[in-house]
Amino acid sequence: MKILVCITHVPDTTTKIKFTNGDTQLDANGVQFIAGPYDDYALSRAIELKEQFGASLTVLNVGTAETEPTIRKALALGADDAIRIDAEPTDAYFVAEQIAHICKQNNYDLILMGRESIDFNGGQVHGIVGEMLGVPSLSPIMKLDLEGNVAKMAREIEGGKEYLEAKLPLVLGCQEPIAEWKIPNMRGIMSARTKPLQVITPANPQELTKSVRFELPPAKGACKMIPADQADTLIDLLKNEAKVL
Amino acid sequence: MSVLIFVETAEGKAKSSSLEAVAYGAKVAEMLGTSATALVLGDAQDLEGLGGYGANKVLHVADSRLNAGVIQAYGNVIAQAVEKENAQVLVVAKSALADTVAARVAGKLKAGLASNVVALPDLSNGFVVRRSIYTGKAFANTAVTSDKKILAIKKNIYTVTVTDAKASVESFNANLSDADFGVSITSTEKATGTVSLPEANLVVSGGRGLKGPENWGVIEDLAKALGAATGCSKPVSDLHWRPHHEHVGQTGVKVSPNLYIAVGISGAIQHLAGVNSSKCIVVINSDPEAPFFQAADYGIVGDAFQILPKLIEAAKAKL
Ligand SMILES: Cc1cc2nc3c(=O)[nH]c(=O)nc-3n(C[C@H](O)[C@H](O)[C@H](O)COP(=O)(O)OP(=O)(O)OC[C@H]3O[C@@H](n4cnc5c(N)ncnc54)[C@H](O)[C@@H]3O)c2cc1C
Numbered sequence: 253m254k255i256l257v258c259i260t261h262v263p264d265t266t267t268k269i270k271f272t273n274g275d276t277q278l279d280a281n282g283v284q285f286i287a288g289p290y291d292d293y294a295l296s297r298a299i300e301l302k303e304q305f306g307a308s309l310t311v312l313n314v315g316t317a318e319t320e321p322t323i324r325k326a327l328a329l330g331a332d333d334a335i336r337i338d339a340e341p342t343d344a345y346f347v348a349e350q351i352a353h354i355c356k357q358n359n360y361d362l363i364l365m366g367r368e369s370i371d372f373n374g375g376q377v378h379g380i381v382g383e384m385l386g387v388p389s390l391s392p393i394m395k396l397d398l399e400g401n402v403a404k405m406a407r408e409i410e411g412g413k414e415y416l417e418a419k420l421p422l423v424l425g426c427q428e429p430i431a432e433w434k435i436p437n438m439r440g441i442m443s444a445r446t447k448p449l450q451v452i453t454p455a456n457p458q459e460l461t462k463s464v465r466f467e468l469p470p471a472k473g474a475c476k477m478i479p480a481d482q483a484d485t486l487i488d489l490l491k492n493e494a495k496v497l
Numbered sequence: 498m499s500v501l502i503f504v505e506t507a508e509g510k511a512k513s514s515s516l517e518a519v520a521y522g523a524k525v526a527e528m529l530g531t532s533a534t535a536l537v538l539g540d541a542q543d544l545e546g547l548g549g550y551g552a553n554k555v556l557h558v559a560d561s562r563l564n565a566g567v568i569q570a571y572g573n574v575i576a577q578a579v580e581k582e583n584a585q586v587l588v589v590a591k592s593a594l595a596d597t598v599a600a601r602v603a604g605k606l607k608a609g610l611a612s613n614v615v616a617l618p619d620l621s622n623g624f625v626v627r628r629s630i631y632t633g634k635a636f637a638n639t640a641v642t643s644d645k646k647i648l649a650i651k652k653n654i655y656t657v658t659v660t661d662a663k664a665s666v667e668s669f670n671a672n673l674s675d676a677d678f679g680v681s682i683t684s685t686e687k688a689t690g691t692v693s694l695p696e697a698n699l700v701v702s703g704g705r706g707l708k709g710p711e712n713w714g715v716i717e718d719l720a721k722a723l724g725a726a727t728g729c730s731k732p733v734s735d736l737h738w739r740p741h742h743e744h745v746g747q748t749g750v751k752v753s754p755n756l757y758i759a760v761g762i763s764g765a766i767q768h769l770a771g772v773n774s775s776k777c778i779v780v781i782n783s784d785p786e787a788p789f790f791q792a793a794d795y796g797i798v799g800d801a802f803q804i805l806p807k808l809i810e811a812a813k814a815k816l
Contacts, residue, residue, distance in 0.1 A: 265747050265767045269634045289748050344610060345603065368596075370747065372630050372637070374612045379572070379600020388569050388680045391597045394741065408593055409566070410507075410695055411742055412687035418680040425597070428748060429741065460609030460643040464625065467636040469773070475780070475790050480799030484811035486779065489795060494777045496699070496756040497723065497816060 253307035254358065257298045258351055258365040258377070259291040259326055260341070261319035265370065271466045278371075278466070287322050289433075290366025294424070296431035297396055298364050299330040305398060308332055310358075314341040314350050320449070328436035328444035335450050343459035344372075348380035353455045355385055360421060361401070367392040367425035378425040388418055391425025500526035501584035502535045502552065503575055505566075505595055509541045513696055514590035516550050520657040521617070521650055522588035523551025528620060529585065535664065536578045538571060539563035548664030550657065556582070556669040562678060565685075566594040570677035572601025577671045579606060579645065587647045592695060599649050608645035615654045615774075632747050632770035651774065652695070653753045694743060697726035699756045700775075702745055704730040704768075706761020706782065706801060710738035715805040716760060722812035728752065730762045746771035760801045764789025781805070 263269070264284040272279040287295070295311065302309045311326040313319050314337040323334045337350045355363060363385075368375035375391065382389025394413065395406035398420075405416045408427065436444070478486055491497040502522035504515040511519075519535050526533035535552035537544060539562075544555045558574055575598065579587055587602065589595040591613065603610040613629040615636070623640050629651060630637045641648075694700065701720040703713060713727075720727045727743060734744035745752055747767035757775035761782060762768060769792050772778065780793040783800050790796045797804055 263631070265770070267631075269631045271635070344600075345607070348604065370632055372612075373632055373751075374610070375596040376600040376603060376610050376612065379568075379597050380604035382569075383572065383601045383604025389597065389601065390568060390680065392593055408742055409685070409687065410593065410693045411691070412685065412740075413742070414565075414685040415683045416680055417683055429735075460603075460607070461611060461639050461641050463637040463639045465638045466630075467627075467638070469634075469636065472792060473794070475793040475796045477790075478795060478797050480797055480804060483797055483799070483804045483807040486795060486797065486808060487811040487815050490756065490777070490779070491815065494756075494794065496777045 253305055253362070254360045255298045255301065255307050255309045255362045255364065256312055256355065256358070256360040257291070257295045257309065257326070257331065258312045258363070259295065259322065260288040260366065260369040260371070261285050261313060261315050261322040262288050262369055262371045265289065269468070271468070275466045276464070285318070285322060287326060288366045288370050290368060290370070290427055292433050293428055293430050294364040294366055294426035295326055295329060295331070296434045297426060298362070299434060300431055301398060302330065310335060312337070312351060312354060314339055314347045316340060323449060324444045325436060327447045327449070328440040329434050330440065333448040333450070335452060337452050337454050339454040339457065342463070343461050344374045344376040345380060345460045346457060348377045348384060349456060349458070350454055351377065351381050352384035355381065362420060363423040364426055367427045375425065378423045382423040385423065387421050387423060389423040389425070390416060390418070392427040393424045394427055394430055396424065396426070396430055498529070498531045499582045499584045500529065500531060500533045500586045500588060501579055501582050502533060503587065503589045503595065504535050504537045504547065505590065505592060506537065506539065506541050511537070511547065512590065514592065514652045517652065517655055517657055518588050518590040518650055519547055519550040519552050521655040524617060524655070525586055525588065528617065534582050534584070536575065538574060544666045545663040548662040549659045552664045555664045555666045557666055558669050558671050560673070562673070565682050567678055567680065567682070568594070568597050568601065569680065570673055571598040572605065573673060573677050574671040576602045576605045578669060581669065585645060587645070589647070589649050591649045591651055596649060599647050603647055606645050607643060608647050609641040609643040610647040610649065611639050611641055612649040614648045614650045629774060633751065633773040634770065651753055653755065653776070688740070692724065692726035694726040694728055694750050694752060697752070698754050699723050699725035700728050700752055700754045701725045701758045701760065702728035702730070702762060703733065703760050704762030705732050712802070713739070715802065715809070718809045719758070719805055719812065722809050723816065730768055759789055760805065762789060763787050764792060
């Protein structure tokens with residue numbers, strides 16, 4: 253079995269977002285970058301499946317050279333090798349096309365990624381890749397088991413979940429609780445240094461969207477405090493002052 | 498040319514977020530000087546009524562295999578409808594289903610997809626939309642440069658006015674093959690009789706401060722008195738006090754209701770990421786230093802178990 257996990261390289265969830273260069277760029281000063289938390293769930297489940305069934309596990313990132321520590325961490329967690337498509341991942345269609353291009357050469361059985369990146373929150377790449385490969389794409393997947401070449405899955409829907417079955421190959425956007433996040437051990441970190449990381453130039457680069465300017469939300473006004481013994485007045489305030497009831 | 502709006506249904510009725518999408522799409526059509534077509538899949542009621550939200554026409558694919566949200570089949574039908582209507586813009590209301598389906602359509606039609614759109618497009622210089630990014634911490638103004646464009650709009654961003662206009666209904670036979678149904682849905686588990694969290698205008702959410710699942714009665718009673726959905730923080734769903742679909746935040750459901758009441762939630766940045774586009778936030782917490790108060794409009798410092806019964810009583814008396 254061949255598994256591909258696609259990871260993003262994004263600001264840590266605690267980052268205070270700021271922009272620079274006339275609000276056209278993220279101010280990366282002091283920002284800690286990580287693999288997206290959803291991607292981490294996908295990778296964690298892929299590692300478990302590799303342990304259970306035996307598989308080759310490749311990680312892929314579309315990004316510039318700065319993303320290599322994030323890729324090395326994925327190798328330290330248990331991926332066998334890595335591919336970096338050397339480009340700024342600015343548009344979902346562009347990223348999906350790069351991934352699909354690699355998939356067409358390698359015939360992966362499972363292509364896993366996070367349900368969405370936490371920078372642009374698009375949640376599009378798995379769907380576009382699925383379409384480009386002509387295979388099903390499903391998201392958000394919260395449970396994944398394999399029986400032969402059939403995947404048994406749970407997908408979150410509004411107010412619950414649906415259970416699904418489909419033949420491989422599949423493209424899946426993952427979320428918790430598909431697996432527990434893993435922490436690399438010393439042996440993993442040492443071996444990651446020598447695992448193959450292939451750098452490839454992008455194929456057929458084209459973008460369909462382009463972000464021209466970023467903005468921060470307006471500052472929040474002060475919080476109106478209500479004494480605990482007058483808690484019941486909150487309902488009046490919500491009804492007559494905030495007008496939300 | 499036209500604007501096509503995909504209307505998602507639940508038990509045959511258009512979801513409120515989709516009605517908002519119809520109104521939004523009708524406005525975009527007006528801005529572009531064209532007409533708005535709503536697309537409904539599977540068994541559905543009151544199709545003419547979508548005219549009240551601005552749709553000129555409703556395309557209905559009455560194929561009962563589409564009663565369940567089969568992602569590949571939906572993507573295929575919507576792409577065919579885009580072609581049939583020669584739609585320049587496709588509008589969907591963001592949801593777990595619509596996001597995935599819109600992505601398939603984007604791949605099929607080579608259409609630029611802007612997600613989490615929070616305002617009408619600016620047509621003064623190309624086609625630029627404002628969208629929420631970094632899980633609500635910022636906005637991007639994004640130009641969609643492809644011929645065909647897809648907008649996935651966030652809930653509660655467009656004011657809907659309803660008229661009694663009726664839309665004409667046309668049935669549409671899309672070409673579907675068995676391959677479109679290659680994924681089988683073996684069973685579904687769904688909470689019934691409660692307000693759906695992503696669709697809710699009002700949300701009451703509880704955190705670890707409630708101490709245990711046995712104490713959720715006050716959250717449910719307040720939600721019931723207000724007609725609100727219930728939510729929770731991540732540790733609460735990790736501990737299985739509440740089901741995962743109630744988990745709000747960075748790694749859970751992102752909500753944008755008119756009112757979000759947070760009870761016993763500290764306000765970690767990852768939780769705030771899921772609620773920061775709420776119109777009004779109320780925080781109830783025993784710790785006056787809880788970071789959530791900085792993101793709140795109204796706050797009460799005190800013990801949830803003393804405060805909530807008073808709120809439930811007041812809500813029952815006054816609403
Ligand atoms: C990558 C990543 C992603 C994450 N994603 C999410 C996410 O999506 N959603 C999320 O919620 N968290 C998320 N977290 C976790 C987040 O950092 C916090 O740990 C979590 O939100 C805390 O939950 P809590 O506020 O319920 O619990 P706590 O932080 O333990 O807070 C409990 C609060 O209850 C108050 N309290 C206690 N007793 C009472 C009482 N009797 N009455 C009133 N108040 C009381 C306390 O003062 C405290 O403020 C994520 C973390 C990481 C690292």
